[in-house]
Amino acid sequence: MGTGRLIIDLDAVVANWRALDDMTTCRTGAVVKANGYGLGAANVCKALFKAGVRQFFVAVAEEAVPIREELGEKPDISVFSGHMPGDTELIRALNLTPMINSIDQLTHHFETLPGHSFGIQLDTGMNRLGMEAQEWGAIAELALAQNPTLVMSHLACADEPDHPMNAYQLENFHQMTDGINVPRSLAATGGILLGPEYHFDLTRPGIGLYGGLPFETATQAVELELPVIQVRELAEGEVVGYGNTWQAERPSKIATVSGGYADGIARILSDRATLFHGDIPCKLVGRVSMDLLTIDITDLPDVPRKLSLIGPHQTIDDVAKAANTIGYEVLTQLGARYNRKTFGK
Numbered sequence: 001m002g003t004g005r006l007i008i009d010l011d012a013v014v015a016n017w018r019a020l021d022d023m024t025t026c027r028t029g030a031v032v033k034a035n036g037y038g039l040g041a042a043n044v045c046k047a048l049f050k051a052g053v054r055q056f057f058v059a060v061a062e063e064a065v066p067i068r069e070e071l072g073e074k075p076d077i078s079v080f081s082g083h084m085p086g087d088t089e090l091i092r093a094l095n096l097t098p099m100i101n102s103i104d105q106l107t108h109h110f111e112t113l114p115g116h117s118f119g120i121q122l123d124t125g126m127n128r129l130g131m132e133a134q135e136w137g138a139i140a141e142l143a144l145a146q147n148p149t150l151v152m153s154h155l156a157c158a159d160e161p162d163h164p165m166n167a168y169q170l171e172n173f174h175q176m177t178d179g180i181n182v183p184r185s186l187a188a189t190g191g192i193l194l195g196p197e198y199h200f201d202l203t204r205p206g207i208g209l210y211g212g213l214p215f216e217t218a219t220q221a222v223e224l225e226l227p228v229i230q231v232r233e234l235a236e237g238e239v240v241g242y243g244n245t246w247q248a249e250r251p252s253k254i255a256t257v258s259g260g261y262a263d264g265i266a267r268i269l270s271d272r273a274t275l276f277h278g279d280i281p282c283k284l285v286g287r288v289s290m291d292l293l294t295i296d297i298t299d300l301p302d303v304p305r306k307l308s309l310i311g312p313h314q315t316i317d318d319v320a321k322a323a324n325t326i327g328y329e330v331l332t333q334l335g336a337r338y339n340r341k342t343f344g345k
Contacts, residue, residue, distance in 0.1 A: 046070050
């Protein structure tokens with residue numbers, strides 16, 4: 001097989017959800033946007049629904065289609081982007097709950113889908129999505145009279161527990177919502193880890209479900225194995241790859257591996273990434289190209305059939321650190337060409 005194999009462990013996703021749920025005394029939903037953070041939203045939601053999840057969150061309405069096809073009308077599906085122009089028929093047909101972000105969205109929702117469920121998203125300082133305090137104050141009475149299902153906000157710096165922004169946003173959320181008779185939600189994965197005062201009525205774990213930071217004790221949910229296509233021996237002084245950026249300083253053995261930036265292996269990992277053969281690390285040498293990597297296997301006792309980029313010895317966040325990015329990006333960019341093998345629920 002000429003493509004890499006992405007191994008997805010749904011039991012690990014469920015275990016991570018249960019671990020995060022156990023940290024709270026409120027309801028725990030699940031964020032499954034970006035196709036379940038790249039792992040397949042339908043399969044992820046099916047496993048989590050069996051574990052007890054009844055509320056899922058997606059970024060845009062279209063992401064709800066495979067979830068409804070898999071689970072039918074049973075779970076609640078909320079849409080972070082709210083009620084966008086052109087979404088009305090899909091929101092109606094799939095019975096989605098848009099998280100309304102502005103007065104314009106609220107007006108559009110009431111005009112086009114009167115009586116249909118909705119939630120409210122508030123901006124407590126991130127300045128990204130949601131109504132600011134002045135907007136909310138102007139329409140809160142009207143909105144609350146229509147029985148929204150949830151009022152939520154999102155923390156900007158929850159992955160930094162000591163950041164003053166966390167307490168600032170918590171105070172703003174209290175000021176904007178205390179006294180309302182509607183379920184409230186502030187915490188995603190990082191917010192759950194900040195403690196009970198951030199949990200309110202519902203938490204919305206995302207990256208922690210899939211094995212990423214800031215949930216340091218998470219069970220890893222993915223492995224990525226890349227097949228070796230060819231092995232060649234180089235004399236001292238020979239070069240490898242585009243631009244001749246790597247030159248052998250000794251007689252070397254180089255494995256050409258299937259995988260590249262078209263598969264979500266970022267070009268910045270050129271000469272920086274490490275792959276593994278069992279317990280033995282092997283350096284990526286030369287540039288990451290569209291479809292291929294070149295790996296120094298000189299010190300291996302035998303020629304491998306495959307090498308691992310993500311696995312027991314290297315997490316998505318380890319790869320992210322080498323690429324000067326975050327685990328979210330590594331995970332969601334894992335490409336469509338991989339042969340996906342899903343285990344678990």
